[in-house]
Amino acid sequence: MAATLRSLGFIVVEVRDGSREQMAAAIASVGSSLKGKQGIGMLYYAGHGLQLDWRNYMVPVDARLRTAADVPAQTVDLGSVIEAFKAAGNRMNIVVLDACRDNPFTGTSSGKGLAQLDAPPGTILAYATAPGNVAEDGQGLSNGLYTGYLLEELKKPVAKIEDVFKRVRLQVRQKSQGRQIPWESTSLEEDFVFNNGKVVVAAKPAESTREQAFNQEKAEWERVKASASVDDFYEFLKKYPSGSMSELAQTRVERLQKAQVRVQADREGRVQDLFDRRYREGDTYEFVLKDGLTNVQTGRGSVVVRVRGEDEVEGVGTGFPNARATRAGFVVQDGGGTYDPPWSAVPGGDFQVGKRIAGRSIRTAPNGDKYWLDYETRIVAREKLQTSLGLLDTYRVEVSMLFQIGSRSQLTFWYEPEWGYAVKTRFEFRNPGTRAPDIRIREMVARSRVN
Structure with a gap:
């Protein structure tokens, strides 16, 4: 050495x-x-x-x-x-x-x-x-x-x-x-x-270079993503260790070859649940929705979790759109459309301050329009958060998004690791040509678990 x-x-x-x-x-x-x-x-x-x-x-x-x-x-x-x-x-x-x-x-x-x-x-x-x-x-x-x-x-x-x-x-x-x-x-x-x-300081590549690299990686991902051989995903990750689909490949490795290491409890004696136990059939969440600028309540909503196969769950919503995600926290669909590949709301599938991921996804909007979005997700801090459920020990996750059409989003989630949905979410949207942002808050007020 x-x-x-x-x-x-x-x-x-x-x-x-x-x-x-x-x-x-x-x-x-x-x-x-x-x-x-x-x-x-x-x-x-x-x-x-x-x-x-x-x-x-x-x-x-x-x-x-x-x-x-x-x-x-x-x-x-x-x-x-x-x-x-x-x-x-x-x-x-x-x-x-x-x-x-x-x-x-x-x-x-x-x-x-x-x-x-x-x-x-x-x-x-x-x-x-x-x-x-x-x-x-x-x-x-x-x-x-x-x-x-x-x-x-x-x-x-x-x-x-x-x-x-x-x-x-x-x-x-x-x-x-x-x-x-x-x-x-x-x-x-x-x-x-x-x-x-x-x-x-990593130089930002030209858009043509970025698009070519993304298309090449995605083509290789499409070739291996349904494979039952863990070695296919190891080889993909060696070639694309920090790519837009690298975290998805990591979850496939974990499914095909379970880690044999013991998860150590943290200073408070807390051991994080495996990511595939955070969303469970029948989990129910209730939320209040607020205007982020005035803090005035604008509505209420609820979600029931339904398991859709080995690795996907759906949040069936009342008061806001349904959403689909993988168990590891990759968003497949939300009110803005569908995402290919899904974007990561929890880097690495576990909560560790400092973890981050950057990638690209293609969003298909409800009207059929397609455009890319570049995102970066960071686990920023571990925070005590006062909520309607009490004082909770949460991880704050920040997601920055830039869309091909020129709009930007900044999402902030506060998660408890044992549960799939964030106990609080702040959405900030900025469209080209507008001065004031559109800010919305979603706060959890109740939740229940069948088993």
């Missing part, structure tokens, strides 16, 4: 089988050398790691851990690396931990593997496997399974950071048959290309 990073232009401070003192000195040295340079800080750590009270620790070779009390005094807190990078004023930070192995120090940690953390601003955190799980060593390989694939991806030309980690995740999942699935948390706003060491 050190040789590969040097070949990519990084100045590497390498510590092998380091003591706690050596590791701490290396962190301080790197922080000092980066200070004031607006540079890229990167930590790659392979070795034993453990979690304790929602902090992650790297274990040096001289640690002699017998009880949990020994951990802070004898190990290196990952937070010290993040603080050193923050103090340096780095433009971007990359933290890679191939440290999710079996913990040999029994009785010293508060769970398996590493703890889930939200990435600080300008940072990507990458784990060899999902929080609370352990990684495979990669039998017969000179590196662990994760590091082996990471090295391969780093050496490819024009290795964009987002695509690198997505492809590594895919290949590790495929090789381990779902027993190990790498995990990332990101707050990056800019892109980074490994083989030239530059932070870049």
